[in-house]
Amino acid sequence: MNIINNSLFEKKTFKNEEIKLAFRDFKLSKNKPLIIEISGSPNSGKTSAIHAIEKIVKQQGIKVKIIYEAATKCRLKDKLSIDFNIWTANLTINSILEALNNSYDMIICERGFFDCLCWLEFHTKNSNIPFNSIEEIYNFYKSKKWFENIDFIYVMTCSPEASIKREYLDGLTEVSGTIVNKKVLSIIDESILATIEKNKEDLKNIYMLDTTFLDQISINRTIVSSILSELQKTIAS
Numbered sequence: 001m002n003i004i005n006n007s008l009f010e011k012k013t014f015k016n017e018e019i020k021l022a023f024r025d026f027k028l029s030k031n032k033p034l035i036i037e038i039s040g041s042p043n044s045g046k047t048s049a050i051h052a053i054e055k056i057v058k059q060q061g062i063k064v065k066i067i068y069e070a071a072t073k074c075r076l077k078d079k080l081s082i083d084f085n086i087w088t089a090n091l092t093i094n095s096i097l098e099a100l101n102n103s104y105d106m107i108i109c110e111r112g113f114f115d116c117l118c119w120l121e122f123h124t125k126n127s128n129i130p131f132n133s134i135e136e137i138y139n140f141y142k143s144k145k146w147f148e149n150i151d152f153i154y155v156m157t158c159s160p161e162a163s164i165k166r167e168y169l170d171g172l173t174e175v176s177g178t179i180v181n182k183k184v185l186s187i188i189d190e191s192i193l194a195t196i197e198k199n200k201e202d203l204k205n206i207y208m209l210d211t212t213f214l215d216q217i218s219i220n221r222t223i224v225s226s227i228l229s230e231l232q233k234t235i236a237s
Helices: 016-030 046-059 082-102 112-125 129-143 158-167 182-198 215-237
Strands: 034-040 066-068 106-110 150-155 206-210
Touching: 016 034, 016 046, 016 158, 016 215, 034 046, 034 215, 046 106, 046 206, 046 215, 082 106, 082 112, 082 129, 112 129, 112 150, 112 182, 129 158, 150 182, 150 215, 206 215
Parallel strands: 034 106, 034 150, 066 106, 150 206
Antiparallel strands: none
């Protein structure tokens, strides 16, 4: 796991031609688009960061596909059931396979395979489902078939308090959601760390950013700068 220090990117700049060449060289050398998963805690700034990435790369003529969080399309009512997790993971697989059969330069997946493993870890800790059953599902989604195409996994986290503050506009309402409440958010954060630890030997391309004390502009700048920097490193190596 690589911890992102946002201060390293506060004044980082990239020339337009650098960005274009980086994507061109990556696709030529790998014969595939750059694929990034962005996962993590609720309200950590993931979707806004994805929009920022999309805007920057499109300005350079990069053809990008965004695969948005599958949970927003799922009609299963119980968001904390393992069936919900399986439904969203399978839709993600379908979306990535379709995207790979098109001529994109970049694919960004909001909550993908890593997120699926985190939720299965969640269920291991907080459900009555037999461990062996969860492990079988876990091994399927962890298979090389899915993860070998993911170049970078960005895990964005924030404290439960920050997530709740952002969700309910700093106490504007007193509503407590199924997911966005202190108990569930704490378990989600524990599950993220447990998933990283469990897979540290296999998934070395994880980049983690704690956004608790960052505003959205700083979050966007850090994520975009980190992705472009890691892309350049990959080409140079």
